[in-house]
Amino acid sequence: MSTVKPSSSTRPKPEASSLRAATSRPVTIISTTYASTNTTLNPVAATIVDFFNNLLDQIPLPRWAIYTIFAAGVLLILLCCLCVCIKCCCRGNKKKRQQKKDEKISMKGVNGKTTTALVQPDVGDVDYGSTRKYRGKLLYSLEYNAATSELMVGIKQADSLKAMDLGKSSDPYVKVYIVPDKIKTCETKVFKNTLNPGFNEQFNFQISKASLLKSTVVMQVFDFNRFTKHNIIGELRVQLGNVDWNHVIEEWQDLAEPAKFEEENLGEICFSLRYVPTAGKLTVVILEAKNLKSMDVGGSSDPYVKVQLALDKRKWKKRKTSIKKKTLNPYYNESFTFDVSFEQIQRVNLVISVWDHDTVTRNDAIGKIYLGCDSAGNQLRHWADMLSNPRRPVAQWHSLLSAEQVNSTLALKKKIPLPSKLPF
Numbered sequence: 001m002s003t004v005k006p007s008s009s010t011r012p013k014p015e016a017s018s019l020r021a022a023t024s025r026p027v028t029i030i031s032t033t034y035a036s037t038n039t040t041l042n043p044v045a046a047t048i049v050d051f052f053n054n055l056l057d058q059i060p061l062p063r064w065a066i067y068t069i070f071a072a073g074v075l076l077i078l079l080c081c082l083c084v085c086i087k088c089c090c091r092g093n094k095k096k097r098q099q100k101k102d103e104k105i106s107m108k109g110v111n112g113k114t115t116t117a118l119v120q121p122d123v124g125d126v127d128y129g130s131t132r133k134y135r136g137k138l139l140y141s142l143e144y145n146a147a148t149s150e151l152m153v154g155i156k157q158a159d160s161l162k163a164m165d166l167g168k169s170s171d172p173y174v175k176v177y178i179v180p181d182k183i184k185t186c187e188t189k190v191f192k193n194t195l196n197p198g199f200n201e202q203f204n205f206q207i208s209k210a211s212l213l214k215s216t217v218v219m220q221v222f223d224f225n226r227f228t229k230h231n232i233i234g235e236l237r238v239q240l241g242n243v244d245w246n247h248v249i250e251e252w253q254d255l256a257e258p259a260k261f262e263e264e265n266l267g268e269i270c271f272s273l274r275y276v277p278t279a280g281k282l283t284v285v286i287l288e289a290k291n292l293k294s295m296d297v298g299g300s301s302d303p304y305v306k307v308q309l310a311l312d313k314r315k316w317k318k319r320k321t322s323i324k325k326k327t328l329n330p331y332y333n334e335s336f337t338f339d340v341s342f343e344q345i346q347r348v349n350l351v352i353s354v355w356d357h358d359t360v361t362r363n364d365a366i367g368k369i370y371l372g373c374d375s376a377g378n379q380l381r382h383w384a385d386m387l388s389n390p391r392r393p394v395a396q397w398h399s400l401l402s403a404e405q406v407n408s409t410l411a412l413k414k415k416i417p418l419p420s421k422l423p424f
Contacts (some may be wrong), residue, residue, distance in 0.1 A: 021044060135234030135255035136161035136195070138174070140219060141202075142238065142249040144212065151178070151240075153207045153217055155188050156250070161195040164223035164231050169193045171224035172233065173377055176203050178215050178240075183408050185401060187377020190224045210255050213241040221255060224378065226396050229268065232258050232395070264320070266367035266402065267292035267328070270355060272395035273371075273386040275345065282309075282340040284350065286321050287395065292328040295356035300326045302358070303366060307336050308351040310370075311344060314413045323357045345387070346373055349410060367400025370410050 022212045059066060093203025141154035155174045171192050177185040184205060191197035207215065220235040243249060268290055274283040295301045302325050308318040308373045317338055324330035340348055349372035356364045371379040378398060385394045 017198060019093060033245060041058060046141065048183075058416050059409075077416070081209055122128060131300065133162065133257075134160070135257070136221070137252050137254045138219060138221060138236055139250070139252050140236065140238075142217070142243060143239075144209075144245045146209060146245075149208050151207050151217075152202055153186075153205065153219070154202045154250070155199045155219065157196070157198040157200070159196050159252075161197075162233050162257075163195060164233060165193075167193070170195060170233065172197050173224055174199060174201075175220045175222060175377070176217070178205055178207065178217050180215070181207075181211070182402075183404060185409075187379075189263050189376075190378065190381050215240050220258060224381075227270075228397065230378070230399065234258065265291060265293065266400040267354065268397050268399050269352060269367075269369070270397045271352060272393040273350075273382065274393040275340075275386050276391050277342045277345075280339055280341045282338045282345070282348075282350075283335060283393070284338070284352075285335045285393065286352075287333055288327045288329070288331045292354060292400075293366050294328060295366060296326075298326070301324065301328060301356045301366065303328075303330050303354055304334065304357055306351075306353045308353070309338055309340070309408070310349040310351060310372075310412055311346050312342055313349070313411065316348075349374070350371060350383075351406070351410070351412075352398075353403065353406075365403040368406040369376045370406055 056063065056066060107221040127144075136158055137160065138158050143152045143154075144150070145152070153176050155176065158172060158174075161170055161172055171189040171190055172194070174188045176187070186203040188199045188201045191199075213223060217238050217240060218235060219238075221233040223233055224232045225231065235258045236253050236255060239260065270287045270289070272285045272287065274285075275281070276283075284307050286307065289303065289305070289349060292301055292303055302323055304323045305321040306318060307320065309316045319336045321332045321334045324332070349370050351368065351370045352369040354366040356366055358364065369379060371383045373380075373383065376384060378396070381393065382396045382398070385396075
């Protein structure tokens with residue numbers, strides 16, 4: 001029996017099959033080995049990653065938005081921690097500084113024999129900056145002419161005055177008088193919206209050398225208010241007996257708190273003025289008064305107002321209001337019209353006086369004030385405002401002065417003679 005050997009074309013080649021097996025097997029083994037290695041080495045990490053992946057998949061936002069929100073939250077937490085740390089550090093430094101300060105201030109064992117105790121003032125004598133109010137300073141001058149018995153008081157200027165208005169400014173003017181007589185009161189012009197006014201005004205007072213040595217000149221700086229009480233900023237008091245009159249005195253002094261021992265409040269009055277040049281009509285409306293001085297025993301008064309015109313320093317025309325019973329704050333709103341030509345208005349003085357009516361005895365003058373082209377201070381300002389605003393009423397409050405002061409300053413003569421008695 002013959003044996004047939006397979007040919008080379010039909011028999012598989014062992015080398016090729018073994019090579020293919022060898023080539024494909026390592027790939028399968030390597031991939032299986034890596035998978036088994038990752039699963040067996042980090043099971044906890046894989047669990048956490050899967051948890052977070054599932055959690056992120058449940059949030060209805062894209063991954064980039066979730067990562068941005070997470071980063072912002074982490075940054076915010078870091079900033080909060082940083083702020084807390086800074087605050088704690090600052091608090092610690094502050095405590096250390098306070099402890100050092102207390103150690104420096106603490107002077108244990110100090111007694112009356114030490115230098116510190118000798119120069120240290122008492123607590124009551126310390127003028128603390130928080131309680132002291134700086135009111136500004138005033139430049140004034142004093143000169144006395146013995147030949148004419150005349151004292152000349154110059155109000156030059158003020159500087160760094162205390163602001164009294166809401167706009168951090170003031171409307172200052174200066175009132176000058178001499179005590180104890182106080183027979184004359186002078187006022188400077190009002191300067192609007194300034195804390196450094198330049199007054200450059202001089203006032204003359206007739207006073208003997210004997211009275212001069214016992215007198216004191218008072219210079220008070222006020223803040224002007226048209227419809228309310230004028231606020232005092234500060235004052236200077238110069239005792240004339242201590243002044244060297246061999247030369248002119250000119251110096252700056254800080255304003256002090258005003259003294260109140262010789263102040264006599266007579267009250268205030270509000271009235272309006274209106275002048276029509278074409279018609280020659282002067283209208284005075286007495287509106288009201290307040291805080292009048294009590295003249296009756298019961299602590300009240302029965303006030304009325306007298307309106308008087310003086311032409312060329314002579315009494316000319318007068319009218320008066322009704323009487324308000326038992327009040328110190330009367331309200332009138334009464335109008336009076338006078339015929340005053342434009343030529344006469346330059347020579348007219350308006351005298352407003354408040355009187356207390358008495359049925360049995362003589363009426364008493366509570367206070368007085370006068371306006372005109374030769375007046376001063378607030379009175380001159382009111383009169384000038386009336387002339388510069390024709391046909392328009394201008395109202396203003398005024399502080400009443402004593403009748404003696406106004407009479408001595410105005411120095412009215414006898415009533416103007418009647419036309420029938422004129423020497424023609």
